Amino acid sequence: MPILEKLTQQSQARHWTDSIPLEFHYTAGVAGEEFRRELRDNGRFLVSKCSKCKSTYIPARMYCPSCFIEMKDQFPIDKPGYVYSFTSVNRDRAGADTELPITVGLVKFEGVKGGIVHLLEKGDSDRLSIGMKVTPSLKNPSERTGAITDILAFKPISTESSSKTVEVGKAERWEVGAGENQARSLLHSIEESGYPVEEDEMTISSLRSKISKGELLTREEDRLLHRLGDKAREWRKAVKSSSETEPADTLSG
Ligand SMILES: [Zn+2]
Helix, strand or coil: CCCCCCCCCHHHCCCCCCCCCCCCCCCCCHHHHHHHHHHHHHCCEEEEECCCCCCEEECCCCECCCCCCECCEEEEECCCEEEEEEEEEEECCCCCEEEEEEEEEEEECCCCEECEEEEECCCCCCCCCCCCEEEEEECCHHHCCCCHHHEEEEEECCCHHHHHHCCCCHHHHHHHHHHHHHHHHHHHHHHHHCCCCHHHHHHHHHHHHHHHCCCCCCHHHHHHHHHHHHHHHHHHHHHHHHHHHHHHHHHHC
């Protein structure tokens, strides 16, 4: 009896080998569960926004780590992510060699704190790079379970439309996509501003058709678009300040 007698040799101890069934359940937490539900049901990423510091976090969480207050504002985002950091590994989690290197990365989203660590795939592009815009490739809705593996991998956003019309160096492909997005948003802001384009109407409409076809603008057109963008911004500012000063003027007069 080991309890009553002191063992002088380990071999004197009687022992047997068996197994004890132990089961652990780790919950994803309240916000973590909502994040997973949104991913499973709608294929989108849920974020939380702090009402005090206005920070937004991915994945959704219950408390703001800076303000220590509950974040009740949760909403899905559909903007693309970008590669913040990545590495390639040649071994799996068990330490066994993989057939091909696996690339994992931290994907972050513009204006959102936190990120998602997941597999990265090159997709159609030739190589991955920091800052590259990526979008998740998800399992079919019927196969999703609410696990993080509902995301198969993140893939670079295809820049096929711009690479069709322009011969560019492979490393520049993303740059072209970025320019295209910028042109699109500039055009949008000009149209939104209500700036009277008048004599520039012809130019605007030719830019509009080029941008909508995903064609690359010439340097001249790009400059023009930026100039119009600046004018539109000035216009917007002027409209805003006049609408702010008018009531005050009326009151004092
Ligand atoms: Zn906060």
